[in-house]
Amino acid sequence: MFLSVFDIFKVGVGPSSSHTMGPMVAGGRFLDRLRASPFHAHGLRARLYGSLAFTGKGHATDRATILGLAGFLPESYDHAAAEAALAANRDTGTIHPPGLNVLAFDPDRDLVFDFGPALPGHANGMVIEALDAQGDVLMQETYYSIGGGFVLTAAEHEAVDDKALSEPSPVPFPFRTAVEMLQMAHASGLSIAQMKRRNERRYRSEAEIDAGLARIWQVMNDCISRGLVGDGVLPGGLHVRRRAKGILESLQAERGMNLAPPHTINDWISTYAMAVNEENAAGGQVVTAPTNGAAGVVPAVIRYWLDHVPGASGARVGEFLLTAAAIGGIIKTNASISGAECGCQAEVGSAAAMAAAGLAAVLGGTPEQIENAAEIALEHHLGMTCDPVKGLVQVPCIERNGLGAIKAISAASLALRGDGSHFVPLDAAIETMRQTGRDMHEHYKETSLGGLAVNVPNC
Secondary structure (H helix, E strand, O other), X not given: OOOOHHHHOOEEEOOOHHHHHHHHHHHHHHHHHHHHOOOOOOEEEEEEEEHHHHOOOOXXXXXXXXXXXXXXXXXXXXXXXXXXXXXXXXXXXXXXXXXXXXEEOOHHHHEEEOOOOOOOOOOEEEEEEEEOOOXXXXXXXXXXXXXXXEEEEHHHHHHHHHHHHHOOOOOOOOOOOHHHHHHHHHHHOOOHHXXXXXXXXXXXXXXXXXXXXHHHHHHHHHHHHHHHHOOOEOOOOOOOEOOHHHHHHHHHHHOOOOOOOHHHHHHHHHHHHHHHHHHHHOOOEXXXXXXXXXXXXXXXXXXXXXXXXXXOOHHHHHHHHHHHHHHHHHHHHHOOOOHHHHOHHHOHHHHHHHHHHHHHHHOOOOHHHHHHHHHHHHHOOOOOOEOOHHHOOOOOHHHHHHHHHHHHHHHHHHHHOOOOOOOOOHHHHHHHHHHHHHHOOHHHEOOOOXXXXXXXXXX
């Protein structure tokens, strides 16, 4: 199954790709199905399961579900229009999706947080139903939000592995593993980014690819810029203050004083990442990289490279993103990028591996060195839990992105000091992450039932 760079990097809205963007996308898909059906529904109902239920309030899953069923989508999200739609829903208990009649949807009655067993397909499950005037179900669908804004129906989720293995690949370089990626790079004489670009050409022109990559970086960089000037307290009740602006001002004040220690560069890296994740926590526009919860790592490493590394060129950001997406696709195909499925190792760990690979590529690394950089970054996130305090993508998520970016840069640097040979292959680290996620207790997989979420005050 081919995963495009534009699947891995998607423009969306915070605070969560799986808990905010996913339910919004699911709502849109259900509306499409309802528009095509012969039924004339009177109302809608949505039931959230697993992690969507346990941390849904903190991740704005309730808002996202209402907005998705009202016709909003992450890529075209309009904040003012969304707030108006939510206010109208509170006042009337109805929603009016484009192309459909006014539908009853009272969140107090029709949006159910089910804290019982999760659905069998994935920890992030939801069921949406269309109802007649008597409240009987006319149509229903089960959706799984599998991380990074990806949404599958139950049938699609059951069929995806068989389909991926049985269908002939539509792209010229159909690598599913890091070993295959390296073999194809050697056989073709192409870089990882060049192979990824050739694959993208199966669906888009060169101009479309370049424009799409430019937009991804523009949204990422704009997010950093907004976060570096944003101030105040983040929403949600933890009273977490934004810190990126203050850190940046402190760093700027130290410039030219010849007094700052070398490790201060880590503070620059962290503040770029924290700026993104503070914007994400505030519900701003971000790019999944590969998820919202890990959205700060890749942009922070790119910004570090452009602003602090001699010889860096904005013309090569596309190469960075294509290389990073190749690694992200391998991880998603063979393990997971979902915190609810495998913990934060699957989110910040995957993001660090992607960022390390991208940086190694633009610094001149060979395919082996790039693979080594990704492996080092992922290996040293193995076992990391997802335990957001109060279910909010704030503590420890914001700082964790800063540390993930620092690890990514260190991993790339270490890999470039060697010849690419290393003891643990990337594929082994990915499989270890999958097994660790499978064995990890659900309390540590985005349910806020363990770890920091229960050992620090929630207010």
